[in-house]
Amino acid sequence: MRLHRANRDTVFKLVxxxxxxxxxxxxxxxxxxxxCAALGINVLTLGEQKVPGAVGERRNTQVDLSRTITIEFDANARGPWDFKPEVRSVRVHPGELTTVVYEFRxxxxxxxxxxxxxxxxxKQATSHFTKLECFCFAEHKLQPGESKRWPVTFIIDPRLPKxxxxxxxxxxxxxVGGRVPAVPGGSV
Structure with a gap:
């Protein structure tokens, strides 16, 4: 009986x-x-969290010509590949639709x-930077030596602090996912 009770207690503790x-x-x-949100890393803007094709919040899309914002582009590659923006910076008016291209090889x-x-x-600019098209929304598979050009289309909300x-x-x-294994038979 004592052993039965000990077994039951052990099972209870394990559960x-x-x-x-x-x-x-x-x-x-x-x-x-x-x-991540508290530290400001790996944070997606509200525009990136929305489901494609879903009806979102309506915004005033008029361009604020009274001021210009400089957008600088940076690219960090963690591995043996080339990754860079075609331009280092652009000057835009808040509300203006802008597209830049990043190159990858x-x-x-x-x-x-x-x-x-x-x-x-x-950090306060994060909620005012709305990307409409971006390669960061998906995982990409690239063949050996393959080069790609990816656009980033965005709008800076006119409510951005002055x-x-x-x-x-x-x-x-x-x-991501480590190395992609070779296709059996050696062909890609």
Missing amino acids: VVAGLMFGFGYAMVPMYRHI NRQDRTMAAQAIPSYAP DVRTITLSYTFFE
Whole structure:
């Protein structure tokens, strides 16, 4: 009888531990999002979080010709590839639709899958920088030696604080999922 009770107590403790582990694992995603948002890393703007094709908030799209904002572009590549904007900066009026192009080249002798994560400076500009088209929305697979040109189309909200005169849009491009395995038979 004593052994039966000890087994039951052990099973109960294991069930509690497994429940706590499940709860912690379930809570990791929201905790990660809150930590990243608090630190200002890996944060998607509200425009990036919306589902494509969904009807969003209506905004005044008139261009504010009374001021000009300098948008600087930065590219950080974490791996053996080339990644850079075609232009280092542009001057835009808030509310003006603007497109810039980033260039990418896979310098490796293997296929790779990669993605870009954007960040903005100063932080208060993040909610006023709306991207309508961006390569950062998806993962990309590139063949050995393949080059791509990707557009980024954006609007700076006219409600951007007047003291913000320069915004830096920085992308970090990194490989995801590790190495893409070679196709059996050696052909790509």
